Amino acid sequence: MATQTLTRPAPHAAAGPALRKPRRKITAGKAAVTAVAAVLAVLWLVPFAWATVTAFKSEPDAAAPEVRWFPPSGFTADAFVKVFQDGNIPLWTWNSFYTSAAITVITLAISALVAYALSRIDFRGKKVLMTVIIASIIIPPPVLMIPLFYQMVALHMIDTSWAVILPQVIHPAMVFVLKKFFDQIPRELEEAAVMDGASRMRIFMQIILPLSRPILAAVAIFVFISAWNNFLWPFISTNDGSILTLPVGLQTIKSAYGIQYAQNMASALLAALPLILVFLFFQRQIIKGVATTGLAGT
Structure with missing residues (x-):
C-alpha cells in the first residue's frame, strides 16, 4: 500500500506578504506642505x-x-566681551528669570482657577464674564499702559519688581485655552469623586490638574517666553538699574561712536539664548500642548 506524504503548507508562507506593513505613500499634498x-x-x-x-x-x-x-x-568674541564689560548681564538675567518665573506661576494659578470655574460651575453672569474675557483678548496691551502706570504709582510700586510682575499675570487668552481644555475632561470623573465625598477644590487639585499637565506645561512655557521678551512695560515701570530685566538692560548699553552692529547682535543673542534653551529642553511639551489645544478647540 503506497503511503501518501502530506505536505503541510507553511503557516506563514501565504500570509507573509499580507503581514508586511504597507508603505506610506507620499502624496502631492504632503510633499507641498x-x-x-x-x-x-x-x-x-x-x-x-x-x-x-x-x-x-x-x-x-x-x-x-x-x-x-x-x-x-x-x-x-570682542563684541560679547564689550557687552559684559559695559553692562551687568548676570544681574539682568537673574531679574528676568525670577520675574518671568513669578509671572508664570501666578498666571497659571489664576488662569486655571478661573477656567475651571467657567467650565464646571454655573453662576449668574457666567456668559457675560466669558464674553468680557474673549473681548479683552482683542485689546492691544499698549492701550493699557497709561492706566496701569497710574495704578502702580497709586500703589507706590514703581521701581519695584512687583510693578513688573503684577500687570502681566492676567492673560485672558490663557484662560480661554484652559477653559476649552477643561470642557473636554469627562464629568463622570468628578461625579464619582463627589460621591466619595471630595470637595470642589480637591477635585480640581487631584483630578483636573493631573489630567491637564500637557496644556499646563504649554501655557507655562508660552507665558514665560512672553514675560521674558516683554520690553515695553518693564522699560516704563522701572528706572532702578538693580531691577532692570535683560531686554531693558541691554538697551542701556550704547556707544558714543554710532551703531555698533556686532555689539547689537551679541546683545540680541544673549537675550535669545535662554529662550532657545527653554525650547530645546521643553519642545516635546510645547508641541504636545499645542496639539492638545487644537484638539480641545474642535
Whole structure:
C-alpha cells in the first residue's frame, strides 16, 4: 500500500506578504506642505545665522557694506566681551528669570482657577464674564499702559519688581485655552469623586490638574517666553538699574561712536539664548500642548 506524504503548507508562507506593513505613500499634498515648511524654516534660520555670524565679527567687518559670511579678519568674541564689560548681564538675567518665573506661576494659578470655574460651575453672569474675557483678548496691551502706570504709582510700586510682575499675570487668552481644555475632561470623573465625598477644590487639585499637565506645561512655557521678551512695560515701570530685566538692560548699553552692529547682535543673542534653551529642553511639551489645544478647540 503506497503511503501518501502530506505536505503541510507553511503557516506563514501565504500570509507573509499580507503581514508586511504597507508603505506610506507620499502624496502631492504632503510633499507641498513639507516643501513650504522647509522654505519657512530656511527663511527663519538665515537671519538667525546672519545675526550669529555678525556677533562674532569685529566692528569694521560688521559695518562693511559687503555681504560676507566669513570676515577677512576672522571671527572674534570682542563684541560679547564689550557687552559684559559695559553692562551687568548676570544681574539682568537673574531679574528676568525670577520675574518671568513669578509671572508664570501666578498666571497659571489664576488662569486655571478661573477656567475651571467657567467650565464646571454655573453662576449668574457666567456668559457675560466669558464674553468680557474673549473681548479683552482683542485689546492691544499698549492701550493699557497709561492706566496701569497710574495704578502702580497709586500703589507706590514703581521701581519695584512687583510693578513688573503684577500687570502681566492676567492673560485672558490663557484662560480661554484652559477653559476649552477643561470642557473636554469627562464629568463622570468628578461625579464619582463627589460621591466619595471630595470637595470642589480637591477635585480640581487631584483630578483636573493631573489630567491637564500637557496644556499646563504649554501655557507655562508660552507665558514665560512672553514675560521674558516683554520690553515695553518693564522699560516704563522701572528706572532702578538693580531691577532692570535683560531686554531693558541691554538697551542701556550704547556707544558714543554710532551703531555698533556686532555689539547689537551679541546683545540680541544673549537675550535669545535662554529662550532657545527653554525650547530645546521643553519642545516635546510645547508641541504636545499645542496639539492638545487644537484638539480641545474642535
